[in-house]
Amino acid sequence: MYLTQTLHRALQQGPDRPMTVFGDRVRTVAESADRVARLAGALRGLxxxxxxxVAILALNSDRYHEYLLATPWADAVLNPVNVRWSAAEIAYALEESDTRILLVDDTFVPMIPSLREKFPGLSTVVHLGDGAAPGGLLSYEELIASSDPIEDARRGGDELLGVYYTGGTTGTPKGVMLxxxxxxxxxIGSLATGTFHTPGGRLLHSAPMFHLADGASWASGQLVGATQVMVPSFTPTGVLEAVSREQITDALLVPxxxxxxxxxxxxxxxxxxSLKHVVYGASPISEAVLERARKTFPGAEFTQAYGMTELSPVATLLLPADHENPSLRRSAGRAAPHAEVRIVDPDDNxxxxxxxxxxxxxxxxxxxxYWNRPEETATALRGGWMHTGDGGYMDENGYVFVVDRIKDMIVSGGENVYSAEVENALAKHPSVAACAVIGVPDDRWGERVHAVVVLLDGLxxxxxxxRDFCRDAIAGYKVPRSFEFAEALPMSGAGKILKRELRRQHWGEREQVN
Known part of the structure; x- marks a missing residue:
């Protein structure tokens, strides 16, 4: 299969149906196909x-959708850039992957001088905005208007689709080749459950489109003929307005x-x-939030997807029926139809x-x-299995419970403490809105369990x-020995808590003892 196949099928079966919605701008399948073919021609001309x-640094939009299709149409490779990165991190990824052309929207135009200084190999920058292109940048709309459409290269199968750089939250970013x-x-495996996306539905993109979680949701939407509706980025009001105005049927969110x-x-x-399916990831959802979500979206079913960029990205799914069992709500679900999953010891048994x-x-x-990293690739894929770095266990029915990142495990007084277990206990407190548990230096214990807590407004x-609340749910050695209260937790573009940032405040440049 090839990514652009979805556009050919849509053009054959419904050229006049709306394919993208961005604000007041609605483009049909036929309009989108013409623009994609012309953008591909422009890329070849460049x-x-x-x-x-070909890289893109931009907030969500219909032009992002066009980029995702036009790049393989031109026989090139996607390189979506993390919009939360610094100029140094972006330049590193562009240089390492030898990416010399970048599409950028108005939000990130101010970064271009710094990017060019840090990576002189960045030869061409295309401006995605509606107005005139700033000096030194090419106009996206002018390129499309002045370029002839070209035939689809039909790049597909085992050929490289994209280089998706990891978040860099645990060290130097790595380019994942998919x-x-x-x-x-x-x-297709996710859609096979029948609970992922609505055929012919209206799919909302409020999670960042650079991240593969949203990219996979977008690809699933393409397969089922969805109308792709974009908002620039997540805001509560913006999403609520979009769901109501556009009668959204499907959405990808994080808890x-x-x-x-x-x-x-x-x-x-x-x-x-109108909302029928909510797919969420990055972490399980608390029972309290799930109950409020069911009341807010009474017609929606909830599916949790667990995986990582290296798994394209889904490995397990917790289906709507599983959410009816309270004992499974902290689970990541069971192996998705397309995946084999198991739990192994350090010797891969x-x-x-x-x-x-x-x-x-x-x-x-x-x-x-991984791009240009054969040794790390061999380590991660040893024995033919992708080693996720997540610690977890599997119950007798095949449900996987993720307890922690292996590297995040806290060793306190010789005891292993999995932060996810402590967080689950803390999250049930009626005053706690969010929390993160880390290990911090301790002269007596080596590490002590430390909790960063965000309280609900007014509570x-x-x-x-x-501490007393936790002690009722978990063993004493797992109960946090220290606490701090914060207004918010640092988050990645994918909605994951950046524990590295929290640990840095306590460890500085020192390594954890484990």
Whole structure:
């Protein structure tokens, strides 16, 4: 299969149906196809050759959608850039992947001088905005208007689709190489559950489109003929308005986004009845937030997807029926239809059920490898299994419970403490809106369990009360020995808590003892 196949099928079966919606701008399938073919022609005219990387640094828009299709149409390779990165991080990724052409919107135009200074090889920058292109940049709209459409290269199968750089939250970013087969395997497997996206529905993109979680959702939407509706970025009001105005049927969110939506004071003002499927990831959802979400979106089913960029990105799914069982809501679900999953020890032997080990996965969704990193690729893919670095266990029915990143495990007084277990206990406190648990230096214990807590507006809690609350749910050595209260937790573009940032405040440049 090839990514642009979805556009050919849509053009054949419904050229006049709306394909993209961005603000007041609606483009049909036929209009989108023409613009994609012309953009591909423009890329070729700019010197883009077979397998060359083309990057984009932009907020969500219909033009992002066009980029995702036009780049492989031109026989080139996607390189979506993390919009939360610094200029130094972006320049590093562009230089390492030898990406010499960048599409950029108005939000990130101010970064261009710094990027060019740090990476002189950045030869061409295309401006995605509506107005005139700034000096030294080419106009996206003028390129499309002045370029002839070209035939689709039909780049597909095991050929490289994109280089997706990891978040850099645990060190130097790595370029994950994914093929068309990788992405479609994950998308089709997820859709096979029947609970992922609505055929012919209206799919909202409020999560960042640079991230593969949204990219996979977009690809699934393309497969089922969805209208792709974009908002520039997530804001509670913007999403509520979009769901109501555009009669959205499907949305990809993370639990922090869901919580912000359901707690918004203006929720009753919006008609949210159209929403049928909510797919969430990055972390499990708390029971309290899930119950509020069900009341806010009464017609929606909830599916949790667990995985990582290297798995294109889905490995397991917690389906709507699973959410009816409270004991499974902290689970990441069971192996998706396209994936094989198991839990292994350090020697890659499968461990008994309910025994914590490393989560590994195998199948056609597993990445090709890391860009220019053969040794790290070999380590990650040893034995044909992608080693996720996540610690977890599997129950007797195949449900996977992720307990922690292996590197995030806290060793306190010789005891292993999995932060996710402590966070689950803390999150049930009625005053806690969000929390993160890390290990911090301790002269006596080596590390001590430390909790960073965000309280719900208007509610209070103190250390003693929180500690007593946790003690009722988990063993004493797992209970946080220290607390701090914050207004918010640092988040990645994918909605994951940046524990590296929290640890840095306590460890500085020192390494953790484990």
């Amino acid at each position: 010197g883009v050759g077979s397998g060359d990387r 093929s068309h087969r990788n992405l479609f395997t994950s998308a 922090t986004m869901i919580q912000l939506l359901v707690d918004h004071p203006d929720v009753p003002k919006f008609d949210l009845s 499968e461990v008994p059920r309910h025994t914590v080990g490393e989560v590994v996965s195998r199948g056609d969704h597993v990445m090709l490898g 209070q809690a103190d250390e003693a009360g929180l």
